Amino acid sequence: GQQLNQSPQSMFIQEGEDVSMNCTSSSIFNTWLWYKQEPGEGPVLLIALYKAGELTSNGRLTAQFGITRKDSFLNISASIPSDVGIYFCAGDNAGGTSYGKLTFGQGTILTVHP
Amino acid sequence: EAQVTQNPRYLITVTGKKLTVTCSQNMNHEYMSWYRQDPGLGLRQIYYSMNVEVTDKGDVPEGYKVSRKEKRNFPLILESPSPNQTSLYFCASSLSRRGITGELFFGEGSRLTVL
Numbered sequence: 001g002q003q004l005n006q007s008p009q010s011m012f013i014q015e016g017e018d019v020s021m022n023c024t025s026s027s028i029f030n031t032w033l034w035y036k037q038e039p040g041e042g043p044v045l046l047i048a049l050y051k052a053g054e055l056t057s058n059g060r061l062t063a064q065f066g067i068t069r070k071d072s073f074l075n076i077s078a079s080i081p082s083d084v085g086i087y088f089c090a091g092d093n094a095g096g097t098s099y100g101k102l103t104f105g106q107g108t109i110l111t112v113h114p
Numbered sequence: 115e116a117q118v119t120q121n122p123r124y125l126i127t128v129t130g131k132k133l134t135v136t137c138s139q140n141m142n143h144e145y146m147s148w149y150r151q152d153p154g155l156g157l158r159q160i161y162y163s164m165n166v167e168v169t170d171k172g173d174v175p176e177g178y179k180v181s182r183k184e185k186r187n188f189p190l191i192l193e194s195p196s197p198n199q200t201s202l203y204f205c206a207s208s209l210s211r212r213g214i215t216g217e218l219f220f221g222e223g224s225r226l227t228v229l
Contacts, residue, residue: 006156033216042118042204042220043157050214088156092216100145100164101172102216104157 006105023089137205
């Protein structure tokens with residue numbers, strides 16, 4: 001199946017720092033999504049991107065859908081301790097040949113030191 | 115409260131003993147899916163269902179079965195569990211708005227250990 005490469009695998013940062021993570025694919029997607037998973041819970045949708053080139057913000061989070069449709073990035077500004085968790089990117093091919101199949105990246109583990 | 119409910123949350127079993135992990139959603143979502151999460155591998159899709167009586171294989175379907183007899187329920191069946199199925203399992207559902215199935219609501223997860 002399709003594969004997503006997410007980097008970095010883990011990040012250790014100080015509170016207040018900005019964070020950037022990205023996801024690349026060998027094939028194109030129609031939709032890119034970013035999820036956050038906190039310890040002991042299921043992932044929660046943070047941002048969904050529907051058009052190539054789209055830049056979307058949700059509070060301190062900003063995500064972009066790459067113009068080639070093969071990549072996406074997520075930025076977190078001014079990190080706080082509650083940003084700790086695992087962040088996943090995901091690609092969706094709604095309407096394509098893989099309709100209904102959602103591919104996730106390996107995840108980025110974020111640790112924020114107060 | 116809108117939610118996806120999985121049971122059991124934790125289970126330790128032995129090789130070969132059939133088990134079912136139930137999943138129920140109360141949001142009238144058409145799309146449902148199962149994932150397994152393993153360290154370093156992220157979330158991998160096992161099976162998905164676009165609607166009642168319609169199911170399809172994801173990326174790692176071997177050793178699993180599913181059924182979708184009702185819209186709200188999507189059980190995951192392990193007919194003969196093996197140790198390599200030890201994992202954290204998530205059920206998720208989506209309204210499938212405009213055909214986009216990736217806007218998922220996840221359950222809290224079921225941690226399965228097969229000895």
